[in-house]
Amino acid sequence: MATDATPVRVLVGKPGLDGHDRGAKLVARALRDAGFEVIYLGIRQRPETIAAVAVQEDVRLVGLSILSGAHVALTQKTAHALRDAGADDVLLVVGGTIPSRDVPRLEAAGAAAVFPTGTPIEAVVARIRALAGVEAPA
Amino acid sequence: MDHPVRSEAGIPLRPSYGPDDLPPAESIPPPGEFPFTRGNFPEGYRGRLWTIRQYSGFGTAEESNARYRYLLEQGGTGLSVALDLPTQCGYDSDHPDVEEEVGRVGVALDTLADVEILFDQIPLESISTSFTINGTAAIILAFYVAAAERRGLDPKVLRGTIQNDILKEYVSRGTWIWPPRPSLRLIADTIEYCAESVPRFNAISVAGAHFRDAGANAAQEMAFTLMDGITYCDEVIARGRMTIDEFAPQVSFFFYTHGDFFEEIAKYRAGRRRWARIVRERYGAKDDRSCMFRVGCVAGGASLYAPQAHNNIIRVAYEAMASVLGGVQSMFTAAWDEPFALPSEESATLALRTQQILAYETGVARVADPLGGSYYVEALTDEMEARVIEIMDDLERRGGMVQAVEEGYLHRLIADEAFRVDRAIASGERPIVGVNMFTTDEEPPEVEGYELDEEGRARQLERLAEVKRTRSSAEVRAALDALGRAAGAEDVNLMPLLVDCAKAYCTVGEMVDVLKDKWGEFQQPAVF
Numbered sequence: 001m002a003t004d005a006t007p008v009r010v011l012v013g014k015p016g017l018d019g020h021d022r023g024a025k026l027v028a029r030a031l032r033d034a035g036f037e038v039i040y041l042g043i044r045q046r047p048e049t050i051a052a053v054a055v056q057e058d059v060r061l062v063g064l065s066i067l068s069g070a071h072v073a074l075t076q077k078t079a080h081a082l083r084d085a086g087a088d089d090v091l092l093v094v095g096g097t098i099p100s101r102d103v104p105r106l107e108a109a110g111a112a113a114v115f116p117t118g119t120p121i122e123a124v125v126a127r128i129r130a131l132a133g134v135e136a137p138a
Numbered sequence: 139m140d141h142p143v144r145s146e147a148g149i150p151l152r153p154s155y156g157p158d159d160l161p162p163a164e165s166i167p168p169p170g171e172f173p174f175t176r177g178n179f180p181e182g183y184r185g186r187l188w189t190i191r192q193y194s195g196f197g198t199a200e201e202s203n204a205r206y207r208y209l210l211e212q213g214g215t216g217l218s219v220a221l222d223l224p225t226q227c228g229y230d231s232d233h234p235d236v237e238e239e240v241g242r243v244g245v246a247l248d249t250l251a252d253v254e255i256l257f258d259q260i261p262l263e264s265i266s267t268s269f270t271i272n273g274t275a276a277i278i279l280a281f282y283v284a285a286a287e288r289r290g291l292d293p294k295v296l297r298g299t300i301q302n303d304i305l306k307e308y309v310s311r312g313t314w315i316w317p318p319r320p321s322l323r324l325i326a327d328t329i330e331y332c333a334e335s336v337p338r339f340n341a342i343s344v345a346g347a348h349f350r351d352a353g354a355n356a357a358q359e360m361a362f363t364l365m366d367g368i369t370y371c372d373e374v375i376a377r378g379r380m381t382i383d384e385f386a387p388q389v390s391f392f393f394y395t396h397g398d399f400f401e402e403i404a405k406y407r408a409g410r411r412r413w414a415r416i417v418r419e420r421y422g423a424k425d426d427r428s429c430m431f432r433v434g435c436v437a438g439g440a441s442l443y444a445p446q447a448h449n450n451i452i453r454v455a456y457e458a459m460a461s462v463l464g465g466v467q468s469m470f471t472a473a474w475d476e477p478f479a480l481p482s483e484e485s486a487t488l489a490l491r492t493q494q495i496l497a498y499e500t501g502v503a504r505v506a507d508p509l510g511g512s513y514y515v516e517a518l519t520d521e522m523e524a525r526v527i528e529i530m531d532d533l534e535r536r537g538g539m540v541q542a543v544e545e546g547y548l549h550r551l552i553a554d555e556a557f558r559v560d561r562a563i564a565s566g567e568r569p570i571v572g573v574n575m576f577t578t579d580e581e582p583p584e585v586e587g588y589e590l591d592e593e594g595r596a597r598q599l600e601r602l603a604e605v606k607r608t609r610s611s612a613e614v615r616a617a618l619d620a621l622g623r624a625a626g627a628e629d630v631n632l633m634p635l636l637v638d639c640a641k642a643y644c645t646v647g648e649m650v651d652v653l654k655d656k657w658g659e660f661q662q663p664a665v666f
Contacts, residue, residue, distance in 0.1 A: 012666075016223070016238070016239055017223035017224065017226070017227050017229075017236065017239050017312075017313070018223065018243075018312070019307070019310070019311045019312015019313060020311075020312075020351075020352075021310075021312070021352070022351070022352050022353055022440065022556050024666075025553045025556065025557075025665075025666040026556060026557060026560050028666040029553070029557050029666055032666075038666070040664050040665075040666045041664060042662055042664035043312045043662065044227070044312060044662075046235060068223060068239060068242060068243055069242050069243065069479070069480070070238040070239050070242055073237075073238030074238060077238075097477070097478060097479060099478060099479055099584075100581075100582055100584070101584075116444075116478075116582065117444045117477045117478060118443065118444025118445055118477065118582065120564065121560060121564065122564065
């Protein structure tokens with residue numbers, strides 16, 4: 001169980017070419033405020049780069065944000081890249097403009113959680129806490 | 139503690155306003171008179187209604203061409219071309235990193251061959267075409283000019299707009315390629331080239347809209363946009379070859395209209411007055427038409443919410459009305475299902491009807507600036523202008539927009555404001571119906587959305603391969619080499635060389651890579 005002395009590391013980034021980063025930045029900030037150590041990679045990241053940084057920084061969870069409609073392919077590519085980098089144990093979560101019919105496809109691709117448009121930030125943080133095994137502050 | 143009532147941008151508001159709140163008469167002369175607070179035209183929308191310009195684009199040039207021809211047959215006179223992200227970021231459709239993005243959010247254009255299909259049987263001499271393109275704007279303009287010349291048309295007859303505003307891409311929209319300084323040079327090249335060779339074409343649409351959607355408030359949106367406008371004008375003026383009156387009429391602006399009704403109206407009125415004074419005082423414009431602030435807008439975007447999504451229809455309608463009362467020249471109304479997917483045909487039609495009802499039924503367009511002289515609206519316009527000036531002064535003191543971009547200062551301001559608003563919505567301080575009040579348990583709507591046509595992508599790749607097989611390698615090499623040499627020189631306008639590359643059927647990616655070799659690539663500060 002993580003304590004204040006050893007914050008859990010998470011990576012937030014945007015694969016593909018879509019530049020809409022408002023949501024990714026909000027989530028990154030909320031996770032930091034919730035006690036996570038956040039590595040924010042920014043936009044236009046190659047899946048291989050995301051995987052390499054995830055390994056290098058020893059993160060427990062990778063959060064992708066995708067609003068271009070290319071979420072299924074980019075999630076699959078990132079999951080592959082994480083496996084190729086030997087980071088099978090890193091949790092993958094995905095948020096963005098995701099129609100409900102695509103949620104099962106993302107889960108099949110390896111997403112531990114999916115946060116479609118309209119998910120409150122509090123719900124995102126709570127779910128990531130649960131996935132990462134971090135207790136909410138008393 | 140007593141909290142004052144504030145507008146969305148934080149302007150404190152009194153319970154009522156009166157005659158003492160009106161500005162001096164010279165600040166609000168009749169519509170059509172400098173500094174244009176009350177609008178650009180004496181007759182308001184009587185002379186000409188605002189342009190209803192709905193943004194659309196489909197996966198391949200063939201699909202888009204069919205759609206455009208349909209729109210023109212229905213009496214449309216303007217096209218608005220959406221391009222896919224690889225085209226916007228300077229990658230060809232066969233680049234291995236971008237396969238899932240080809241033809242997804244707009245049409246893929248790799249070479250002049252795609253552009254010839256896109257505009258097949260469309261009379262370029264009698265329509266106006268707007269391209270939402272920034273990083274590769276100069277290349278797309280070169281394609282358009284080359285396509286016209288291939289048909290024997292003089293580019294002087296071409297009408298349209300390229301967005302061509304790179305500064306906001308570095309901060310909010312993200313389709314940057316090269317670093318700011320060489321990008322500014324290329325933009326100045328397009329402005330000069332259009333003024334000389336394509337004079338009816340708007341070389342730039344300075345877009346604050348994307349700052350706004352990324353989180354900026356109305357005052358920041360206007361201030362950042364005017365600063366960008368100044369940066370581009372400074373760049374052209376510094377070359378010493380053109381006066382402001384020779385190119386200012388080709389500069390237009392683009393914003394989001396969000397939900398605070400009176401603040402949005404005040405934003406447009408304040409922006410018009412500020413820009414007019416900047417153009418006259420900073421650049422010594424002699425022609426009042428150079429001082430006009432020509433504005434397009436979008437109603438929707440980040441002001442729309444996913445829960446109870448049909449409520450967005452009402453939000454867009456109010457925003458559209460505020461835009462018209464603010465005096466915009468063109469408008470795109472977003473569809474209610476925008477938070478979920480690209481709009482369905484039904485939701486896109488409803489968005490169009492929203493503007494038509496506003497234009498033809500409500501009567502708001504009958505009289506120019508109907509709110510002029512309202513104690514509150516005039517006071518809010520003054521207050522908005524004061525805030526805009528304050529933000530612009532801060533940016534000037536910090537060394538201007540390029541520095542603010544390179545240092546991540548703008549990224550920080552916008553992320554701070556986005557976070558503040560998110561917290562205000564979470565706490566209920568900013569009421570949003572269906573989100574933090576009057577909420578219901580409902581499943582998100584099953585939207586149709588747009589499924590990428592895999593065959594379309596295959597056709598695009600085939601065509602690109604075919605072009606590469608049949609074009610003259612010697613011509614391609616010569617055109618690209620000439621472009622590279624000119625990019626390394628200081629004083630050569632690159633536009634004619636890009637037109638030569640287009641005619642040799644060089645790809646977007648080839649031209650972009652030649653310039654990357656000379657100029658490098660932008661590295662975005664990752665600020666959150």
